[in-house]
Amino acid sequence: MTTENQSTHQEASHTASVLDEMDTSNKNLQNIGVELLPVHTGGTVHAKRIGGKFRTFKWWAASFWIILFVGPYLRWDGHQAILFDLPNRQFHVFSMTILPQDIWILAMILLFFALLLAASTAIAGRLWCGYFCFHTVWTDVFTWIEEKIEGQPNKRMKLDEQPMSFSKLKVKVPKHIIWLIIGFATSFSFVAYFVDAFDLWSRLFSFEWGATETTIILVLGLATYFFAGILREQVCIGFCPYARIQGAMYDTETVVPTYDNERGEPRGRMKRAKPGEEAPKLGDCIDCNLCVAVCPTGVDIRLGQQFGCITCGLCIDACDSVMEKIKKPKGLIRYASLSEFAGKELPAIWKRPRVIVYSGIMAFAAGMILWGLATMSPMDVKALHERAPVFVQMSNGNIQNKWVMKVVNKGNMPMAAKITVEGPEGLEYNLDRHILDIAPGNLGSTTLFVRIPRKQLEGASTPILIRVVDENNPQVVETYETVFIGPEKR
Amino acid sequence: MALHNPWPDEGNTGHIWDEDLRELDNPPPLWWMLSFYAGFIMIVFYALYYPVIPLTDGTGEHTKGMAGWTQVEEYKDDYKVLKDWRKAKFADKEEKLASMSVDEILKDEDLKSYAVATSKMLFGDYCAACHGAGGQGNPNFPVLADDDWLWGGKAAQIQASITNGRIGNMPARGMMGNLTDEDISNVADYVIALSEGKGNDASVAAGKAVYTKGMCLACHGPAGKPLAPAGAANLTDQVWRFSSNRDEIINVITNGVNVKKNGVYVAGTKQAVMPSFKERLPNADVNIKRLAVYVHSLGGGQ
Numbered sequence: 001m002t003t004e005n006q007s008t009h010q011e012a013s014h015t016a017s018v019l020d021e022m023d024t025s026n027k028n029l030q031n032i033g034v035e036l037l038p039v040h041t042g043g044t045v046h047a048k049r050i051g052g053k054f055r056t057f058k059w060w061a062a063s064f065w066i067i068l069f070v071g072p073y074l075r076w077d078g079h080q081a082i083l084f085d086l087p088n089r090q091f092h093v094f095s096m097t098i099l100p101q102d103i104w105i106l107a108m109i110l111l112f113f114a115l116l117l118a119a120s121t122a123i124a125g126r127l128w129c130g131y132f133c134f135h136t137v138w139t140d141v142f143t144w145i146e147e148k149i150e151g152q153p154n155k156r157m158k159l160d161e162q163p164m165s166f167s168k169l170k171v172k173v174p175k176h177i178i179w180l181i182i183g184f185a186t187s188f189s190f191v192a193y194f195v196d197a198f199d200l201w202s203r204l205f206s207f208e209w210g211a212t213e214t215t216i217i218l219v220l221g222l223a224t225y226f227f228a229g230i231l232r233e234q235v236c237i238g239f240c241p242y243a244r245i246q247g248a249m250y251d252t253e254t255v256v257p258t259y260d261n262e263r264g265e266p267r268g269r270m271k272r273a274k275p276g277e278e279a280p281k282l283g284d285c286i287d288c289n290l291c292v293a294v295c296p297t298g299v300d301i302r303l304g305q306q307f308g309c310i311t312c313g314l315c316i317d318a319c320d321s322v323m324e325k326i327k328k329p330k331g332l333i334r335y336a337s338l339s340e341f342a343g344k345e346l347p348a349i350w351k352r353p354r355v356i357v358y359s360g361i362m363a364f365a366a367g368m369i370l371w372g373l374a375t376m377s378p379m380d381v382k383a384l385h386e387r388a389p390v391f392v393q394m395s396n397g398n399i400q401n402k403w404v405m406k407v408v409n410k411g412n413m414p415m416a417a418k419i420t421v422e423g424p425e426g427l428e429y430n431l432d433r434h435i436l437d438i439a440p441g442n443l444g445s446t447t448l449f450v451r452i453p454r455k456q457l458e459g460a461s462t463p464i465l466i467r468v469v470d471e472n473n474p475q476v477v478e479t480y481e482t483v484f485i486g487p488e489k490r
Numbered sequence: 491m492a493l494h495n496p497w498p499d500e501g502n503t504g505h506i507w508d509e510d511l512r513e514l515d516n517p518p519p520l521w522w523m524l525s526f527y528a529g530f531i532m533i534v535f536y537a538l539y540y541p542v543i544p545l546t547d548g549t550g551e552h553t554k555g556m557a558g559w560t561q562v563e564e565y566k567d568d569y570k571v572l573k574d575w576r577k578a579k580f581a582d583k584e585e586k587l588a589s590m591s592v593d594e595i596l597k598d599e600d601l602k603s604y605a606v607a608t609s610k611m612l613f614g615d616y617c618a619a620c621h622g623a624g625g626q627g628n629p630n631f632p633v634l635a636d637d638d639w640l641w642g643g644k645a646a647q648i649q650a651s652i653t654n655g656r657i658g659n660m661p662a663r664g665m666m667g668n669l670t671d672e673d674i675s676n677v678a679d680y681v682i683a684l685s686e687g688k689g690n691d692a693s694v695a696a697g698k699a700v701y702t703k704g705m706c707l708a709c710h711g712p713a714g715k716p717l718a719p720a721g722a723a724n725l726t727d728q729v730w731r732f733s734s735n736r737d738e739i740i741n742v743i744t745n746g747v748n749v750k751k752n753g754v755y756v757a758g759t760k761q762a763v764m765p766s767f768k769e770r771l772p773n774a775d776v777n778i779k780r781l782a783v784y785v786h787s788l789g790g791g792q
Contacts, residue, residue: 244508307509389626392789395638395727402635402789432787433599449789 044160045233045298046153047143048290052317061131062140069185072192077412084194090441096373099410099441101380105372112365117242119358121249123349124335125256129243130312135235138186138228139296142179149175153293179229180221187220233297236310247307251354252338253346256311259291259302259333262341267302270326284328291315291333301333378411381468381478383448390485394451398428399486403448405431407468409438416471417444423464423484424456435471450484457486580604588775592645592782596791602783609784612777616767617785625788630732630762637790638729642719644792649782653774655766658721662746662759664704669743673700678739684714684725685734732760 049055074081076094083092091098098105120127129136150156150171162168191213192200203209209217227235236243250256264285271280285302292300294315299308301315319333339346349355386402394400409415417436421429429450436444450464461483470476495504497512505513518526536542540555547553554560583604587595595601614623617634621627625634637643640658641651663669669677680697683689689698701707701714711717714725723731732742745758755761771777785791 386624388622388624389633389635392626392633392635393729394636394790395724395729397728400636400789432603447787 054313072197129310183225380408635789660747
């Protein structure tokens, strides 16, 4: 790091915002003060693993993904509890069956999680990347296995440099086999959400997988192995679009793992002053480089915010352990925002515009999901109005309209749908079938004729209400508002 | 895009985004280039094998590829598979349609909806030109979706109408042809009053007398309602065969319906002929039943 860089950092920490005193009219990167920080591109990053608060939290967060492997074996009412049955176009989630008609709820779920990502990023940086992202978690587990088999980073680096030999293979092959098994378990579990898990197992041993299943399991399994085992941090740095997008969600109030430049610099080894000499004035950073050694993406946090940083907090663990040893206060590297270093007080979370807007949209999406699930009926009713003719004059002067009624049974039980019609006085109706017997997942249809005396009609269109009740389960009621078309009033 | 290029020697194009995303000028991999050239070789064989050249030979036939394959042949083959499948799947239903009477078909819910579903195209091809796509009628052509029937609205009667056709007859100026213009004007008022339910009012008494004088009751019935469905309109209901317009009513009474002289229609007479379909329809035996069920279910079957 050059002295020039250091001074830039110190200046920045005294101003209100890093952008306040910069000429932003020219968007040339150098001109707006963007430093080109190095990212690790040479060889595998072999990060040291040490314990600490954030290490523990990372394991807890990672254990969330155990659900992926366990989920397909949960049963509910004799079928798989969570099954996305694409061929039959129905999703089973415990007692719920979601048919394509309700798929808008999925859009709301996606919106909710997209905004959850945005809101959490605005508050505390790349929480998703650092703790929850499947790539981070899988890479973490893969490197943990690597350490168990090959040893500490320095040993691994030495092993990598050795020419290929039998003894090297003896260490490397088991590692790759375990990685491949995890890759297979991952892709198998994924596919097991789309076809019955036990069925998939039994067909594996009789070699009866279909082409689609085989392709997805092989490709996804190998991709898991390749991404988490070989590519690792290069995925975050070079491939992942979220990594770039999330940086744009930061502001000066976002707390991220940050090196306290003022306290740490000038860094240097602690030396006892020789008699007669003045002890050099040093900051708290002893330049031990442990924060770099533990970083899974190989960045140097002391250079400041950078997109190579996935904010996993491992450097905080590392630095705190060192500060403890040299008896200095912890927190030389800590979760902090740019405003904090500028001496500004952080506004309360609920007073920040980003948080308000993000959580507003989240609340909307959550409300829609709840409303959708609460009002989701096992019955779907459509009434298609006949267009040629839209209405017919009958011999006694009544006007007749015709509908084709379609009732879908989205539930698991047979349905006896009884159709009734309400409207102005004198309304009569008849149906081909008054009660439709519909098997689960099927559609029943009938023709509906409605007749209304002409004098009862207000004008060209009169609202009427079609009510469908499941006689087998009378609390299932759907109403369909439609209009009865008649001649223009003369 | 940055003006400053921190990697001047790596052969990038100078296009740099987001600090370090940069476009390099590497040649495509060998396997990619090989498949690119293989594509050129492939197209030669493709052109020989398939009908590629957009010209015709002397006889008007298109130029065929070596394989003799054509898209339309493939379509026809596929369509035949579908047709055979359909025929096999619905063979029992078709058999039932052939053996059962229309009334029996109407009682069998399943068979009825099958007959209705398979009639839509037939109705569109053979009936809709006059009666409208949904049986809504056209000027001078009767509505099939209402409950007013000249020849009867029972399924068997509808079947008979389709099979043999129907030709209505109404003589000009009454049965004897003896009504004057004034008589006709009076009887028109009476007919309109009948439809409105005011047939016994004093104001139309003159028309009522003409109704008897012109022997209208012979077909239209003594009270304006035919005793049996035989082509004469019911004058007491609200559906008009031709028009509810008074001038048009007078015109019909004056010139009649289907009035011919020496085999030629008289000027001004209404021409209203339903042709017989037993020769026109393919597979008429079954298809007429099918259509009778369809028309019966349009909205006014009895």
